Amino acid sequence: xxxxxxNPLPSIIPEKDWKKIQRMLSKRSLWMVHFCTGCGAMEMxxxxxxxxxxxxxxxxxxxxxxxxxLLLVTGYVAVKTLKRIVRVYEQMQDPKYVIAFGSCPxxxxxxxxxxxTIKRLDKYIPVxxxxxxxxxxxxxxxxxxxxxxxxxxxxxxxxxxxxxKYYEKxxxxxxxxxxxxxx
Amino acid sequence: xxAVGIFKELGIEYEEMKVKGNKDPRYRAKVDPEKLEDIILKxxxxxxxxxxxxSCVDWIKEGNMELIxxxxxxxxxxxxxxxxxxxxxxxxxxxxxxxxxxxxxxxxEIHEMFGVEFEGNDRLGEFILEDWEDMPPMRKDFDTxxxxxxxxxSVPLVEEGGxxx
Numbered sequence: 001x002x003x004x005x006x007n008p009l010p011s012i013i014p015e016k017d018w019k020k021i022q023r024m025l026s027k028r029s030l031w032m033v034h035f036c037t038g039c040g041a042m043e044m045x046x047x048x049x050x051x052x053x054x055x056x057x058x059x060x061x062x063x064x065x066x067x068x069x070l071l072l073v074t075g076y077v078a079v080k081t082l083k084r085i086v087r088v089y090e091q092m093q094d095p096k097y098v099i100a101f102g103s104c105p106x107x108x109x110x111x112x113x114x115x116x117t118i119k120r121l122d123k124y125i126p127v128x129x130x131x132x133x134x135x136x137x138x139x140x141x142x143x144x145x146x147x148x149x150x151x152x153x154x155x156x157x158x159x160x161x162x163x164x165k166y167y168e169k170x171x172x173x174x175x176x177x178x179x180x181x182x183x
Numbered sequence: 184x185x186a187v188g189i190f191k192e193l194g195i196e197y198e199e200m201k202v203k204g205n206k207d208p209r210y211r212a213k214v215d216p217e218k219l220e221d222i223i224l225k226x227x228x229x230x231x232x233x234x235x236x237x238s239c240v241d242w243i244k245e246g247n248m249e250l251i252x253x254x255x256x257x258x259x260x261x262x263x264x265x266x267x268x269x270x271x272x273x274x275x276x277x278x279x280x281x282x283x284x285x286x287x288x289x290x291x292e293i294h295e296m297f298g299v300e301f302e303g304n305d306r307l308g309e310f311i312l313e314d315w316e317d318m319p320p321m322r323k324d325f326d327t328x329x330x331x332x333x334x335x336x337s338v339p340l341v342e343e344g345g346x347x348x
Contacts, residue, residue, distance in 0.1 A: 166341045177334070180313075
């Protein structure tokens with residue numbers, strides 16, 4: 001999948017080990033894009049601030065998607081919101097990770113029969129980690145962050161690669177729920 | 184002038200409503216759609232300067248759409264609900280946004296959610312919903328569960344697995 005590197009590294013470190021080092025470094029500096037949907041955003045302030053303090057794991061909120069590598073979908077996803085989520089997700093640079101938060105992105109939650117919310121988020125964008133619950137407490141969020149860091153370290157958080165591989169399929173699914181991109 | 188005085192002067196039948204835990208007087212009246220504009224103007228000139236909301240009820244069995252104009256007076260702390268009934272199959276009414284500008288937004292919402300046409304409001308169009316092609320979703324004959332199952336349940340899963348780094 002990854003193209004041939006035009007400027008290969010000196011052969012002191014083999015390519016495979018170098019990737020391992022990259023993963024080890026990137027898991028300790030997750031920047032989270034400040035994009036809040038639904039009610040779960042309410043759990044983020046205590047997670048960010050001194051009570052739970054996610055910064056001790058190297059996770060900080062970041063205002064722009066281009067500088068971030070972690071996207072939290074914090075609650076129900078309306079069709080209108082999904083369009084924005086896809087836009088934000090596509091603006092983020094590789095490698096990028098998605099955490100879906102609460103029951104609603106898993107199966108719709110209490111909006112299971114709503115005409116305007118999508119039911120499963122991973123039909124439209126790849127999701128690396130789900131946190132179940134309504135609402136998940138900050139402890140659960142911290143747990144998910146640690147598990148995601150472990151997944152990144154072991155190379156299992158590969159949602160961004162799946163998005164590249166099945167890009168056409170994801171796009172086709174997205175086009176089934178919204179028609180236009182111009183607004 | 185309080186609400187009872189205005190109702191008596193205009194000769195409108197009204198009923199008093201009781202709400203648990205709220206002692207402020209509130210009145211409800213069914214009025215003629217032709218006369219509604221003058222009645223709202225009369226209330227507006229007599230202290231009912233706050234237009235609270237415009238809501239819509241779909242009475243599917245009676246075949247009616249009810250529009251409820253909700254006014255409030257800060258002088259007497261009184262609520263007044265003025266309701267009109269429109270035929271359900273072709274609900275059409277004139278826009279009253281010249282009386283209170285905020286009515287425009289309510290009319291846009293009711294147009295989108297219930298399909299009521301407001302003549303004279305040129306901003307009716309796509310408002311909250313995006314890319315909506317079905318019937319207005321707040322109508323009682325819209326089956327939201329069936330719609331959700333058909334639209335979102337039919338989207339296929341993208342293949343699991345994928346490449347490893």
